Amino acid sequence: MLVSGKEILLHADQNKYAVGAFNINNMEIIQAIVGAADELRSPVILQASQGAIKYAGIEYITALGKLVADKYDIPVALHLDHGTDFEEIMKCIRYGFSSVMIDASKYPLEENIERTKEIVKIAHSVGVSVEAELGKIGGTEDQIVVSEAEATFTDPKEAKIFVEETGIDSLAIAVGTAHGVYKGEPKLDFDRIEEINKIIDIPLVLHGSSGVPNDSLRKAVERGICKINIDTDIRATFATAVGDFIRANPEEIDPRKILTPARDAMKEIVKKKIEVFGSVNQAWK
Numbered sequence: 001m002l003v004s005g006k007e008i009l010l011h012a013d014q015n016k017y018a019v020g021a022f023n024i025n026n027m028e029i030i031q032a033i034v035g036a037a038d039e040l041r042s043p044v045i046l047q048a049s050q051g052a053i054k055y056a057g058i059e060y061i062t063a064l065g066k067l068v069a070d071k072y073d074i075p076v077a078l079h080l081d082h083g084t085d086f087e088e089i090m091k092c093i094r095y096g097f098s099s100v101m102i103d104a105s106k107y108p109l110e111e112n113i114e115r116t117k118e119i120v121k122i123a124h125s126v127g128v129s130v131e132a133e134l135g136k137i138g139g140t141e142d143q144i145v146v147s148e149a150e151a152t153f154t155d156p157k158e159a160k161i162f163v164e165e166t167g168i169d170s171l172a173i174a175v176g177t178a179h180g181v182y183k184g185e186p187k188l189d190f191d192r193i194e195e196i197n198k199i200i201d202i203p204l205v206l207h208g209s210s211g212v213p214n215d216s217l218r219k220a221v222e223r224g225i226c227k228i229n230i231d232t233d234i235r236a237t238f239a240t241a242v243g244d245f246i247r248a249n250p251e252e253i254d255p256r257k258i259l260t261p262a263r264d265a266m267k268e269i270v271k272k273k274i275e276v277f278g279s280v281n282q283a284w285k
């Protein structure tokens with residue numbers, strides 16, 4: 001069942017768990033994610049970055065996303081991850097995404113507010129939810145590169161203004177995570193999550209969550225995180241499984257045989273994440 005991002009996140013907020021938002025690029029990844037969510041009766045967010053849409057084609061991404069949303073009896077949202085381009089965001093809305101992210105976090109507060117407001121007005125008029133970002137999350141996510149020096153934590157007072165001015169449905173906050181592979185162990189600012197959660201009343205989103213220890217993820221959920229974004233851990237699982245299979249079976253040329261262990265391994269990692277996020281048996285449809 002395809003639902004809006006807002007519906008999925010409000011349920012998570014009210015029931016004190018987080019929904020996994022997993023990045024999708026192809027059919028096998030989608031099957032792994034939705035297969036895991038279905039087995040555990042968990043709501044799930046399938047999210048495509050602008051890079052994923054460029055790679056797979058928006059027709060394929062939306063057709064596959066809607067297909068699995070119809071096929072499985074769990075709440076599924078189809079979400080644009082880190083939308084930086086107005087036209088691209090409009091295209092996703094037109095093709096049937098139920099949620100979009102406008103990432104104007106690289107701009108000063110006022111400009112971030114203006115760009116975000118413009119998307120909110122259009123998206124809300126057709127029932128599509130909007131996530132936006134305040135603060136700068138470090139690391140690399142597709143075309144977005146933020147160096148350690150540029151990364152800045154979200155200011156709680158600014159967050160309140162940002163949410164009130166823009167009317168967004170969920171807020172991505174910078175609290176110590178980074179996109180991509182971590183060099184050391186990430187240190188999350190749990191007090192900041194708690195403080196932001198106290199003063200704003202929309203669901204909070206944690207980006208760059210691959211490689212974050214399970215205990216830290218659980219603590220973040222306890223303090224108010226409702227959506228947890230995972231990309232790198234799925235990519236790494238895929239690459240390792242394909243590499244292992246090819247090394248063990250160098251003569252094999254059948255893509256189905258090469259990709260099956262990768263799809264199984266991705267499903268297992270997604271199941272583990274869903275258990276940590278506390279969304280098992282939270283599917284309400």
Ligand code: G3H
Nearest residue numbers: 180207208210229231232
């Ligand atoms: O927007 C996507 C995420 O923030 C993914 O971050 O690749 O570090 O898991 P990750």
Ligand code: ZN
Nearest residue numbers: 141207208229
């Ligand atoms: Zn992200």
